[in-house]
Amino acid sequence: MSNSNNNLSVSNFSTNETVLNEQNKNHFAIEIEDLKKTFDGKEFVVNGMNLKIPKGSLTVIIGYSGTGKSVLIKHILGLYKPTSGNLRILNEDVLKMTPDQMTKFRCRFGVLFQGSALFDDMNVLENVCFPLIEHRRHLSLEQVNEIAIQKLRMVGLDPKHFNKLPNQISGGMQKRTGLARALALDPEIMFYDEPTTGLDPILTEMVDNLILNTHQQRKGMTSVVISHDLGAAFRIGDHIAMLDSGKCVLFGTPEEFMKSDIDLVKRFINKGMKHS
Numbered sequence: 464m465s466n467s468n469n470n471l472s473v474s475n476f477s478t479n480e481t482v483l484n485e486q487n488k489n490h491f492a493i494e495i496e497d498l499k500k501t502f503d504g505k506e507f508v509v510n511g512m513n514l515k516i517p518k519g520s521l522t523v524i525i526g527y528s529g530t531g532k533s534v535l536i537k538h539i540l541g542l543y544k545p546t547s548g549n550l551r552i553l554n555e556d557v558l559k560m561t562p563d564q565m566t567k568f569r570c571r572f573g574v575l576f577q578g579s580a581l582f583d584d585m586n587v588l589e590n591v592c593f594p595l596i597e598h599r600r601h602l603s604l605e606q607v608n609e610i611a612i613q614k615l616r617m618v619g620l621d622p623k624h625f626n627k628l629p630n631q632i633s634g635g636m637q638k639r640t641g642l643a644r645a646l647a648l649d650p651e652i653m654f655y656d657e658p659t660t661g662l663d664p665i666l667t668e669m670v671d672n673l674i675l676n677t678h679q680q681r682k683g684m685t686s687v688v689i690s691h692d693l694g695a696a697f698r699i700g701d702h703i704a705m706l707d708s709g710k711c712v713l714f715g716t717p718e719e720f721m722k723s724d725i726d727l728v729k730r731f732i733n734k735g736m737k738h739s
């Protein structure tokens with residue numbers, strides 16, 4: 464049903480709208496339009512999501528637990544297909560891609576999940592080399608090493624740890640290694656899903672700063688951070704998106720969030736402020 468509607472609206476574009484669309488084309492890294500997802504055919508966990516994330520921004524997606532934040536990211540990564548709606552990433556219609564095309568396209572993203580998901584039997588350096596060996600076959604082993612070392616330095620890991628296994632380094636260093644690996648292929652979009660959940664306040668601050676520094680060092684890269692920590696959103700985000708019940712209830716700058724008179728946003732801010 465939504466497809467025929469979309470076709471209709473495309474054929475109805477006036478010249479001005481087309482020009483506007485051309486201008487917008489390069490402006491957004493992620494465009495989500497009326498996205499819906501049901502797993503069981505009854506309950507919609509994403510329920511008419513609209514969200515446009517500007518290229519180069521550091522956007523923090525916030526919301527209570529179970530509001531569809533991770534499910535949304537999995538759609539963007541091509542791990543889930545929506546029940547209906549449109550999804551454009553880096554100007555590509557990802558829903559039209561074949562699995563092979565999607566796998567290749569995913570090399571343009573970096574992802575850091577809650578656990579750093581390092582390979583236990585590879586040392587720090589080998590972990591960061593891995594995506595380069597897989598996806599940059601033209602590089603020599605020397606070049607691969609050089610890039611991996613540069614990424615590890617960028618995230619502030621001391622070379623004395625490069626030959627250690629993940630279980631021989633601290634949680635903070637594991638995060639740094641995971642981030643260096645995610646950055647290995649110079650992603651255009653970097654995703655973080657709850658990167659600080661379960662960490663102590665000191666490590667939380669370190670990871671928040673790491674995300675911010677990484678974003679600032681890599682000009683033009685878009686960063687998307689999922690969090691339920693409003694403090695982090697205000698500290699590091701230039702834009703914030705608040706999700707609730709599978710919808711985006713507000714997208715704006717931190718200032719716009721502070722001024723919002725949406726009840727849910729106000730409650731979230733009050734609760735967040737009491738916490739920190």
Ligand SMILES: Nc1ncnc2c1ncn2[C@@H]1O[C@H](COP(=O)(O)OP(=O)(O)O)[C@@H](O)[C@H]1O
Nearest residue numbers: 502503508526527528529530531532533534535
């Ligand atoms: N693979 C799945 N099958 C069925 N339900 C799912 C699946 N993944 C997530 N859900 C449901 O979707 C809702 C949103 O989940 P999620 O996106 O993980 O929330 P959060 O905002 O905490 O990241 C939850 O009710 C969850 O139980």
Ligand SMILES: [Mg+2]
Nearest residue numbers: 532533534657
């Ligand atoms: Mg989640």
